[in-house]
Amino acid sequence: MPLDAFAQLEIEGMEGPLRVVQLSGREAICAPASFDVVLDAFGGDTNTVSAAPESLITKPAKISWTLLDGGERVFEGLVDAVEARDRGYNVRIVQTLALLADTKDYRVFLDQDAVEITREMFSEAGVELDVRVSRSLDKRAQCVQAFESNLDFVRRILAEEGISFFAPFGSRDKVVLVDGPSGFEDAPVGPLPVRERAGLDTGESVYGARLRKKMVPQRARLQDYDFENPGLDLTAETKVDGDALEVYEYPGQYRNPASGSALVKLRMEELRARRKVLTAATSCRALSPGHVVELEGPEGLQGRWLLLAVEHRASDRVAEGNDRYEAFFEAVPIDAPFRPARTPAPRVGGIQTATVTGPGGAEIHPDKLARTKVLLRWDRRRAEDDTSSAWTRVVYPPTTGGFFLPRVGWETVVSFHASSADEPLVLGRLYNGVAQPPNGLPGEKIVTAFGSSTTPGGGSANVVSMNDTAGAEGLAFKASRDYNERTENDKVTVITADDTWTVGATRKVIVGEVHDVGVAGAQSSTVGGNRTVNVNANMYIQAASESVMVGAARIFDIGGDSTTSCATLTRMVGAAKAETAIEHAKRQTTGAATVMVGGSCNMLAGANYGVNVMGARSEMVAAAKTIKASKFAQEVKGALVETLASRKVTAGGDRVEDFAATARYSIGGSAKLQGSNVVVKATGQIKIKAGGATVTITPGSITIDGEFKGSVDAQDDGDENYE
Structure with missing residues (x-):
């Protein structure tokens, strides 16, 4: 027909x-x-x-x-x-x-597995998805579609996971994802006989069968590297039927040993999927890829076969008055897992530019590994925020560990690990029309600088700059706020000319052991306010000469002894001088000591006050000298000599003079003893001498010797004795 x-x-x-x-x-x-x-x-x-x-x-x-x-x-x-x-x-x-083959896009998927990505892509195309995948898939931190059609992208990532897809019999917009034999469907026909050629038999059969076998690898080995755990051995391997032929791949696209073990098995199944392929023709009109058909025939051909492809051909033979239908198929044994051949990911060659991104309001957005996030230049879907990409590693040129964290909004140069856009690497920064170099160019072309701006808001920067102008070369350090320096061992600074320090507020120097300052010439210190020196042990100052000028008060607070040793000591106090010793105060002068006070000099002792002079002590008072004491005692081991122009002693109460030995008063002029009652008491005798006369008083007599003139009218030129 x-x-x-x-x-x-x-x-x-x-x-x-x-x-x-x-x-x-x-x-x-x-x-x-x-x-x-x-x-x-x-x-x-x-x-x-x-x-x-x-x-x-x-x-x-x-x-x-x-x-x-x-x-x-x-x-x-x-x-x-x-x-x-x-x-x-x-x-x-x-x-x-097929419409997915007519579209090409550049797209970034984050934290999704291959099935989730496929579901999203097929859904957008109006294709229903039936998932018959038994294995749990690892989520991909970042998966990029680049330089490939939507269909090629989906087919690639599914093949990487060992997943096939086919359209079920009689469906329109439905696709089935399969990762094992149980996911395929039996053909809607019974067992088909295998014949040598098509004959006059009107029943359905298979003919022209050809079985192709080929040598395949027997061993597979994968390797990868996890930068978050660099010491972890990620080698994965498997073998079947010996190990004469080995296939080795790097990177294996996994980050843990369990995933590596699963993937290397998939790779081996992929390599061996077409080791035995059957091609044949058939008159059966019901066959479709994804069907499992049972064949009856010669040994090696009988059994269950998975149809991989079916070509249909039908033509109208008008001359013969009938039609001719014939199908050709390709199949593999169903007893071995079928894995589709992978297609390589597009090679993203060269370098590209991207923009550093972060959440709203953030100027710096790294993770613990100093990675950042970027918006790839061709990405038209994702926002310029924290969702633009997975964490992206940054190349830091100082190989010893220094780094400059990229700032949000910077234009950066990116390359790609293993030429896959899934893993970009930030190589450096580019200036542009908005973010221009910090120095005005070309005017400042002789200045090289390293710096970082204040965040948030900017306005200042920490900068290390070098001026290469001949004759004015310079190196400058600028801290926008605090500047901290640490040296683990010795530090030596050599300055061949001047060294100037300008400190706007407080400067504090803490030395753990010895602080030694050597000045070959003069040293001058100017302090606008107070100056405090705290020495927990001894303090020693050695100088050829020393001058200390204090405009106001000078206070010495000494917890222990104070000793001044010098040849000559001269102190001039323009106003008052006060010394307070909490416990003892001692001064020792090996030579002469002179204290000159231009005004008053007051000494105040909270308890006792003693002056001990090993030799003679001389006291010279130009005006009056006043001693006020509740009691006043003088102890002189030798003679006490007082030379006075005049002397007046006023006692508010009794006055007692007690002499252990002889007491003698020698008066150059007149002497007058006056009182309402005067008592002169001696246990032995009293002698009074005046001119040539002597009056001797003993307990038993009064004797006057010499010329005596009384107030009576009598005169005696001899000695008188009264008993």
Whole structure:
């Protein structure tokens, strides 16, 4: 019977008989199906169907053909291409999934696994997803679609996880994801016999079978590196049937040993997936990729086979008055896991630029490993914030450990690890029209600088700058606020000319052991306010001469002894001088000591006050001398000599003079003893001498010796004795 008697094509919006005269199509695992149909749009000599080719593009279409058991095989899709010809049209119908091959994008996915990414991509294309994946997939910190179509991107990341996909029998916009034999479907036919060639048998069979076997690797080894755990050995390996042929891959795209063990098994299954491939032709009209068909025939061919691809061919043999349908398929044994061959990720060559990002209001946004986040220049979907990328490692040129954290908004140069856009690396910073160099150029071209701006808000910076101007070379350090310096051992500073320190507030120097300052010339210190020197042990000052000038008060507070040793000591106090000793005060002068006080000199002792002079002591008072004491005692081991112009002693009460030995008063002028009652008492005798006369008084007598003149009218030139 004619072909159009069992094969029909329907296109939305196109009415009338569409006579199918030829049909061919290809369906395959991990690829969208497509069919080419040749239509005769004329019935007899009359033009019964007419449509502009461009009006058919993207129209829904359905191809169907009758099965031998009376059932129907249906393929639904969209019109992808139309070619008008003399008597009709050549039409290409494709699966909706094929539209993903017509789009190319640059896109970043964060913290999603391959299935989650695929679901998002297919959903946007209107494709339903049936997931039959048994293995738990690792989430990808960052997965980038770059320089590839949407279909190629999805196919690549699924193959990396060992996942196949196919369109189930009779579906329109549905795709099944499979990672094991149990996810595929049995063909809707019974066992098919394998024959040598097509014969007159009207039943369905397989013929022209060819079994291809090839040598495949027997050992697989993967290696990777985890920078967060650099000492971890991530080697993963597996082998089957010996180890003569080995495949080694780096990087293996995993970060822990468990993932490596799972992936190396997938890689081995991928390498061995096509070690045995069956190709054959069949008259069965119901086969589709993803079907598992059972064959009956010679040894080596019987068993269950997974169909990987099916090509359909049907033509109208008008001369013979019947049709001819034939299909060709490719299959592998179902007892071994099938893994699709991977396609390499696009190589992102060279370098690109990106913008450093962070959450709102943040000027610096690193993690504990000094990584940052960036917005890739071609990313048109993600916001310029903390969600723009995964954490991105930064190259820090000082190999000894120094670093400059990138600031949010900086334009940076990025490269990519292993040429994959999944792992960008920040190499450095670029200035642009907004973020210009800190020094005015080209005027400041002789200045090289390293610095960092104050954050948040800016306004100042910490800067190390070098001026290379000949004759005015300089190195400058600028701290926008605090400046801290630490030396773990010795520090030596050599200055061949002047050294100037200007401190706006307080300067504090703490020395753990010895502080030694050597000045070859003069040293001058000017203190505008107070100066305090605290010495916990001894303080020693050695100088050829020393002058201390104090404009106001000078106070010495000494917890222990104070000793001044000098040849000559001269102190001049312009006003008052006060010395307070809490316990003892001692001065020792090996030579002479002179204290000159221009005004008053007051000495105040809280308890006793003693003056001990090893030799003679001389006291010279130009005016009056006053001694006030509750009691006054003088102890002189030798003679006490007083030389006075005049002397007056006034006692508010009794006055007692007690002499252990002889007491003698020698008066150059007159002496007068006056009182209401005067008592002169001696235990032995009293002698009074005046001129040539002597009066001797004993307990028993009074004797006057010498010339005596009394107040009576009598005169005696001899000695008188009264008993």
